[in-house]
Amino acid sequence: MTLIEVIANDRLGQKVRVKCDSDDTVGDLKKLIAAQTGTKPEKIVLKKWYTIYKDHITLSDYEINDGMSLEMQ
Amino acid sequence: MSGNTTWKESISLEETNKIRVSLGLKPLSETAAPKDADAQAHDNFQKRKDQEAADRESAALKARIDKARNAKERARRLGGVGLGEAEEGEDLVKREEGGDDGADTKAWIKKQKKRAKELAAKRAKELDEMEKRAAEEGLAKYGEEDLKGIKVAHGEDDFEEGEETVLTLKDSRVLDDEDDELHNLNISENTKTAEALALKKKGRTAGQYTGYDDDEFDPTKVGSARGVLNKYDEEILGKEESGFRLGSAPTVPKGEKKGKGKGKEEEQEEKERVKLSMDYTKSFNTDYLQEGDVGFKVKKKKKRPPTRVPSSSLADDIDPTAMDVDSPATSAAPTLTHTNLDETNLIDDDDLQASLARSRREASKKKILEMKKRKEALAAAGPGEGMELDRVKEESDDEGATGGGGGGGGDADDVLVLDDTSEFVRNITLAAAAPPALRTNGAVAVKKEEGAQSVMPVIKAEPEDVPLAELGDGALGGGEGGGGWGAAREDGEESDEDMAMGGIDSVVPSTAEDVKPKVEDDEIGGSSGSVLVSKGMASTLSLLRHQGLIVPRTPEELERDRVQKEREAWLAAQRKRDREREEEKQRSRAAGSSIDQQQREYENRMREQRDAQATLEAFNNYKPNVNLTYHDEFGRDQTPKEAWKQLSHSFHGKGSGSKKTEKRLAKIAAEQKARAMASGDTPLNTAAAFAARAERTGSATMVLSVGNKGSAPIQDEMLTNLNKPKGKGKATSSSKLSTSNTTTTNDSAPPSAVFNDIPMRPLPIGSPSSATASPAPRAGFAPVRGFAPEEPSSRDQSPMQQEKIAIPMQVKRKAQGEANGAPAAKR
Numbered sequence: 066m067t068l069i070e071v072i073a074n075d076r077l078g079q080k081v082r083v084k085c086d087s088d089d090t091v092g093d094l095k096k097l098i099a100a101q102t103g104t105k106p107e108k109i110v111l112k113k114w115y116t117i118y119k120d121h122i123t124l125s126d127y128e129i130n131d132g133m134s135l136e137m138q
Numbered sequence: 139m140s141g142n143t144t145w146k147e148s149i150s151l152e153e154t155n156k157i158r159v160s161l162g163l164k165p166l167s168e169t170a171a172p173k174d175a176d177a178q179a180h181d182n183f184q185k186r187k188d189q190e191a192a193d194r195e196s197a198a199l200k201a202r203i204d205k206a207r208n209a210k211e212r213a214r215r216l217g218g219v220g221l222g223e224a225e226e227g228e229d230l231v232k233r234e235e236g237g238d239d240g241a242d243t244k245a246w247i248k249k250q251k252k253r254a255k256e257l258a259a260k261r262a263k264e265l266d267e268m269e270k271r272a273a274e275e276g277l278a279k280y281g282e283e284d285l286k287g288i289k290v291a292h293g294e295d296d297f298e299e300g301e302e303t304v305l306t307l308k309d310s311r312v313l314d315d316e317d318d319e320l321h322n323l324n325i326s327e328n329t330k331t332a333e334a335l336a337l338k339k340k341g342r343t344a345g346q347y348t349g350y351d352d353d354e355f356d357p358t359k360v361g362s363a364r365g366v367l368n369k370y371d372e373e374i375l376g377k378e379e380s381g382f383r384l385g386s387a388p389t390v391p392k393g394e395k396k397g398k399g400k401g402k403e404e405e406q407e408e409k410e411r412v413k414l415s416m417d418y419t420k421s422f423n424t425d426y427l428q429e430g431d432v433g434f435k436v437k438k439k440k441k442r443p444p445t446r447v448p449s450s451s452l453a454d455d456i457d458p459t460a461m462d463v464d465s466p467a468t469s470a471a472p473t474l475t476h477t478n479l480d481e482t483n484l485i486d487d488d489d490l491q492a493s494l495a496r497s498r499r500e501a502s503k504k505k506i507l508e509m510k511k512r513k514e515a516l517a518a519a520g521p522g523e524g525m526e527l528d529r530v531k532e533e534s535d536d537e538g539a540t541g542g543g544g545g546g547g548g549d550a551d552d553v554l555v556l557d558d559t560s561e562f563v564r565n566i567t568l569a570a571a572a573p574p575a576l577r578t579n580g581a582v583a584v585k586k587e588e589g590a591q592s593v594m595p596v597i598k599a600e601p602e603d604v605p606l607a608e609l610g611d612g613a614l615g616g617g618e619g620g621g622g623w624g625a626a627r628e629d630g631e632e633s634d635e636d637m638a639m640g641g642i643d644s645v646v647p648s649t650a651e652d653v654k655p656k657v658e659d660d661e662i663g664g665s666s667g668s669v670l671v672s673k674g675m676a677s678t679l680s681l682l683r684h685q686g687l688i689v690p691r692t693p694e695e696l697e698r699d700r701v702q703k704e705r706e707a708w709l710a711a712q713r714k715r716d717r718e719r720e721e722e723k724q725r726s727r728a729a730g731s732s733i734d735q736q737q738r739e740y741e742n743r744m745r746e747q748r749d750a751q752a753t754l755e756a757f758n759n760y761k762p763n764v765n766l767t768y769h770d771e772f773g774r775d776q777t778p779k780e781a782w783k784q785l786s787h788s789f790h791g792k793g794s795g796s797k798k799t800e801k802r803l804a805k806i807a808a809e810q811k812a813r814a815m816a817s818g819d820t821p822l823n824t825a826a827a828f829a830a831r832a833e834r835t836g837s838a839t840m841v842l843s844v845g846n847k848g849s850a851p852i853q854d855e856m857l858t859n860l861n862k863p864k865g866k867g868k869a870t871s872s873s874k875l876s877t878s879n880t881t882t883t884n885d886s887a888p889p890s891a892v893f894n895d896i897p898m899r900p901l902p903i904g905s906p907s908s909a910t911a912s913p914a915p916r917a918g919f920a921p922v923r924g925f926a927p928e929e930p931s932s933r934d935q936s937p938m939q940q941e942k943i944a945i946p947m948q949v950k951r952k953a954q955g956e957a958n959g960a961p962a963a964k965r
Contacts (some may be wrong), residue, residue, distance in 0.1 A: 068151075068166045068167070081148070082148035083154075084151060084154045084166060085154075085166075086151075086163075086164075086166055091164065093163055096161050096506045097154070097157060097158070097161070100160075100161070101149060101157075119330070
């Protein structure tokens with residue numbers, strides 16, 4: 066249960082820094098990103114290289130730590 | 139990392155929290171910010187360090203406390219004055235006297251001396267007191283008396299005089315309840331070493347049997363029986379113990395005893411005493427029962443009767459010199475031997491038996507020789523009388539034999555000797571006599587026919603054989619003479635019968651074997667075919683054989699036939715055996731109620747065993763004769779090729795085509811025709827036709843073709859004969875021609891081909907075979923017309939004319955078409 070900041074970046078001009086909890090799920094993170102960017106959360110796909118993060122798994126389980134950047138589509 | 143200004147999208151914590159709440163997530167807190175891991179680690183390390191320091195301090199404190207306590211304790215224990223410490227009193231005195239250090243030392247020494255004196259006195263006093271006390275109390279001292287009777291493990295020699303030896307109690311088991319024993323460790327070690335050395339000196343042979351009795355030999359024990367080898371002494375008698383008891387009288391050990399004179403003498407005396415006792419019987423132990431033992435039996439010796447006596451008497455009797463005398467003397471001998479033999483037990487002595495047999499054989503041989511001689515002499519005197527005499531003599535001999543007794547001994551008197559030599563000789567003579575006897579059969583028979591009663595055998599190869607056989611008939615009716623002679627007799631009888639049979643044969647020389655060939659010859663000689671068929675089966679068969687329709691049987695076939703017959707006989711026997719077996723089974727089943735299960739099972743088993751054996755024997759000569767033959771629908775024998783073809787056709791359901799079938803049928807028809815034809819003729823009876831023509835024309839020749847064209851000759855007379863009734867002139871001309879009996883020269887053209895080798899035998903034209911099975915013409919040919927013989931039309935003709943039967947005949951046939959098998963015509 067720690068406050069982390071995750072950077073989500075689609076390479077098309079949107080780059081957001083999101084404060085979230087390490088216990089949050091990927092789905093929660095998507096909602097936060099959506100709230101921040103003004104898109105629909107179900108349209109967001111988060112991935113790192115070829116790994117697409119699934120919604121029901123927490124950030125700590127994916128070992129997403131403070132300051133990490135994710136690719137957003 | 140760029141700063142906050144670059145991050146437009148980054149929002150503050152409060153805004154984030156607002157969003158989170160709106161999303162239904164719990165808000166984030168600043169306090170819950172993550173602590174630095176390094177700081178935490180540092181904290182932990184610091185904490186740990188502090189704790190360790192505290193622990194160390196407390197441990198040091200504790201150690202100091204303990205040290206202090208120990209020191210205190212030590213100080214409490216060590217009371218009194220130490221060496222270095224001056225006595226308080228002295229110190230006080232010194233201080234009082236005020237002496238310096240040198241004087242002080244001197245004083246100390248003095249004092250020490252004084253103290254020593256005091257101590258010595260004190261000690262002496264104490265000792266005295268102690269002694270006094272001991273004396274007073276009379277305390278029992280452990281001394282020489284207490285050790286009395288205690289065992290010492292060593293011999294007395296082991297202790298040397300004037301030397302102190304410390305003996306200790308030997309270790310012993312508590313439970314063994316042994317006496318206390320004293321020993322010196324050194325001495326016992328020494329003895330052990332000495333023993334080991336002694337063993338080593340013997341080397342490998344230590345404790346082994348060497349074969350020499352050097353060790354065994356003991357001069358003191360001469361004459362006494364040693365039990366076992368001395369290497370077993372230790373095991374049996376136990377280890378020799380050298381020891382003594384304290385305070386007891388000095389005992390003389392065994393080894394020492396030997397050395398002492400008196401002991402030795404005594405021992406020797408004892409030995410002598412043992413040696414001189416003469417009671418040997420006790421020492422000999424036998425496994426046999428002795429007289430006086432329980433169950434001891436004495437076998438009484440049987441007295442054997444003197445056996446040589448009869449043999450000697452017999453030898454006397456059968457003295458070769460005495461054998462020249464006549465029959466009375468020989469008849470006397472057997473009675474003697476008989477009585478003697480009755481008395482003695484013959485089976486007792488094999489040698490005696492052998493010698494007896496030998497002498498008997500010799501005697502009988504002599505006798506036979508003698509008889510032969512006599513008989514020859516008699517035969518020379520007169521044949522009839524000789525026979526008579528012979529018979530008389532034999533009868534008398536027989537009587538003598540029967541009177542002599544029917545026992546085995548009686549054989550000696552008889553001339554019948556049954557041993558291998560005599561049998562052999564007899565067989566040879568019989569074999570030699572048999573053929574000549576057969577040869578002379580004719581003569582004998584002739585004599586018989588003439589009525590001569592005195593039959594004197596011409597051949598005298600075995601003169602006494604037949605008489606002897608007869609004699610056997612008479613005398614040995616009871617079968618005493620033995621099987622060999624019985625057989626011989628049978629042989630003789632057989633020869634007699636043979637002679638009679640031979641006689642008959644010669645008298646009537648018309649038995650089947652002799653006559654048959656002639657008859658057959660006759661038949662074959664006059665083989666005019668169908669004439670004989672009417673006579674019967676035999677003639678028919680002979681005809682068929684002559685025609686080649688029945689192939690004469692080869693030896694192989696005969697052999698096969700014989701085997702077949704054997705096999706049939708065997709099969710019959712087998713069937714009979716089976717039936718018998720079945721009957722037996724039925725019988726046993728019927729009797730099943732009376733016998734119990736076990737018995738029945740046993741019988742069944744035995745029967746099965748027997749059956750198996752019988753079957754095995756029956757199949758000993760089992761040679762099955764397998765001969766596969768195939769027949770077609772007409773019953774003809776098929777060759778393998780034909781058989782295969784038929785099989786193939788039937789298998790495939792498709793036969794040969796119409797052409798082939800036709801061909802085959804034609805072939806079969808031709809075969810049948812060939813079979814039906816007369817033996818000397820062609821299937822179309824051409825020969826018969828020729829013969830008829832020859833008879834009619836009176837010429838043995840016939841012109842087949844004339845000229846280069848090969849046209850048929852024009853025979854006017856034949857044509858005229860055909861066309862009109864015979865005229866007289868023509869007939870005479872023809873007769874003239876026939877009488878001339880030369881080769882025909884009717885035509886101007888010379889005949890190109892002339893048949894003059896046609897058999898002139900008149901063929902049976904009207905025979906049933908030719909009449910019934912008139913052969914069909916060959917394919918492609920028209921039937922011959924006008925073939926039937928013409929009856930003489932006019933009755934009024936002269937017999938001369940009647941005999942000349944003219945047969946019209948059309949020789950040339952008109953070809954209707956190409957024959958099937960004909961070669962292609964040349965163009």
